Amino acid sequence: MKSHSLFAWSAIVALSGAACATSKVNMSTTAPSPDPRVGLRAGWMNAAQAAWNIRLVSTTPPSPDFINRSTPGDFQFTNSDLSFTGPYVIQGNYSGVQVWDITDLRRPRLHKAFVCPGSQSDVSVYRTLLFVSGEALNGRTDCGTQGVTDTVSHDRLRGIRIFDITDIANPRHITDVQTCRGSHTHTVVTSPTDTANVYIYVSGSAPVRSPNELAGCSSAPPDSNPGSALFRIEVIQVPLAHPEQARIVNSPRIFQDLVAPARHGEAPEDIAAAAKAAAEARANGGFTATRNGVEVVLGPRFVTFRLDSIVKARGGTGAPTAADSAVLRTNAQAIVDRMVTPVPRGNGPPPGPTQCHDITVYPAIGLAGGACGGYGLLLDIRDVANPKRIAAVADSNFSFWHSATFNNDGTKILFTDEWGGGLQPRCRVTDKPEWGADAIFTLAGSTMTFQSYYKLPAPQTPNENCVAHNGTLIPIPGRDIMVQGWYQGGISVFDWTDPAHPREVAYFDRGPMDSTKLVGAGSWSAYWYNGYIVSSEIARGLDIFELRPSGFISQNEIDAAKLVHFDYLNAQDQPKLVWPASFVVARAYLDQLARSNGLAPEKLSAARSALARAEKLSGQARRDALAQLATQLNGDSQGAPQPVVDGPVRTLVAAVTDLANAAR
């Protein structure tokens, strides 16, 4: 490992360039071993790198106002989240916003940088509007850099800043919407029915400000102050014709009556211990019942009290009889069920999350995933201004629910756990794989069912902040593939099509900033945008990557992904992915059938040839050839396992049929 660490970054680049002339596409599905991410040499802009099935296209250091050359990783210049519009990447920073023109991916050009301190500068765009989150105490309404030292000040900005970016080189400040807890993150929400407005859900996890600074703010429990800023989110309405009139129109208490939901993530030891105790108790004539899906032993106090009641109810006295025991045995479950339903609480604040950390909306299916304190919430957002909670999950392995991502067809949802808040090194060998990870759930109606955890599989050093963070889907048709930033753990691309067995298919990582101490850095967010992966590196700037074909992802699948084009993208306003009718999409599906052995090789080969022939035809001839291929594929799939017929084959036939319909 030592010789490895001696190589400078430039040496790797030079070698890789040389190696490529002779190297072919690596179709292996075996990850390099030992993992090259382990033991990477430390450095700021010259840390060693490891990449697998991904290519770093460019790294652009922060612009001059957003870097401190004498202090690597200066916290004040933390790069944060990204938003996209046209050829521009908008990169938030604790000191403001940078706008990059990525028309030339190899040389992103700074289009505009404006200093405006106030973490964490979460950014979103909608048409000609730019929204920026402010949460910290030093943010000023005038974007000044002097901070706000008074504990109460009307110069302080905590909330949403709104800019007009009609001319993105000259953003014009329109207004601010101040909120009681500031805005840690926010989510732009579009309504399919209300096109005159755009909405913003504001999440703020910092303490509530003084009512002297912003009227009405209160951190008292809602019982004693119905206007409490706790236990709610804010909904801002932005009239598109008059964005200067943006205002809070609702503060929905989406946590109301949130009771302890099923703890699917019970520790294995808990489940094993409970099962053992229950079996022993039953064997000895004890009483058990099922609580939260786990069989539990009913204690002596429970049993004695209930038996006594049964004796009294039948007007008897003395010791309970066998018949009394039988009555209790029949009714025990119902009694326990009543006990686990919520009871009115006495004094003191109700438990429950007081705020969300982030909300991802998926307007195409009318749902949002809220990552809120100790819970993952499912919200119905069909009435955009009035989101309603329809389900909640908790997990004993999750510390702090951070963000959510749906799969494209809305049958799965992935939540992240930002255990430690992103400043801590939570990917060490000693950190458990189910802690600080992603949790994957299947989603049917309003029921979320836990399937598995996914955590960056490469251990990181104690000098690298690392935990699950922001990502998006990669639009490969027919599969659920996601790219995700893990701070100094780098970026990880993984396949969660099979929700119970997610697996990594590509990665990029750098060595730590410093080999002697933890200096915050790494990928804040890694998002797919129009064919490439763009990552906001906290301390090193803007990284752009290209996915490489491998045994996991074919060139056809990558080309199909590149067909999906967005005019703009806010990752937390999840767009529905739609692929145009295209031969490459059909070929991507054929590759998937080949990979899963869904169809016999000779049938696949014939289908590929037929597709290639059809592509050379036009008009009616192409339509006929594709229709014939669709019929052929349906015939070929006779005898294939039903899931293959219902899944990939049907998808392929639909793609071929789309092509036939599109033929001119």
Place this chain on the structure above:
Amino acid sequence: MKTPLLAAIATAACTTATVQQTTLQPAQAKADSGRTHYTAADVHFVAGMIGHHAQAIQMAGWAPSHGASPAVRVLCERIVVAQNDEIAFAQRWLREHQEFVPPADPRGHVMPGMDHPMLMPGMLTPDQMTQLDAAHGREFDRLFLTFMIQHHQGAITMVAQLLAAPGAAQDGPIFRFAADVNADQTTEIDRMTRMLDALNRSAQ
């Protein structure tokens, strides 16, 4: 034999990546003028959190030897990891700012020139620590949850005190640390409150 480096090369790019070199001028008047300073309240908060966290680690460390339930043990294990890391952060920040770095003393906040460690908000008194140490099994769970809720509420009080101090938490890492403590511990109080509820109900 393939070394890790060669493996990385073999799978790396066909064309070389570009690292853009911007001209970085030493003069950063605009940004540096905004360099915020810290106050005594910031130092007190960061230093005080060291002893505060140290006590939580000692309490949580008793779980295996005091017959805690598996659920409480998992919670304790996470508290130990989380608060050790935060102590490391606090010590690092103080060192970098040439401030006195107090030892991680579970009895409280150690200040130079003072004989006895000072209890920070929410910290258990020596009597409470003795009481917890004497408990076992279910009683340990109940006392631990009760005391740790108190302990966490103290941390939230410390954050509130920090934010109420003029000029405090202007330094980025301090605000972020305080906000993280606030968010994490609020969440954990909620979790412990529910665990305690469940414990009390199952004892009925």
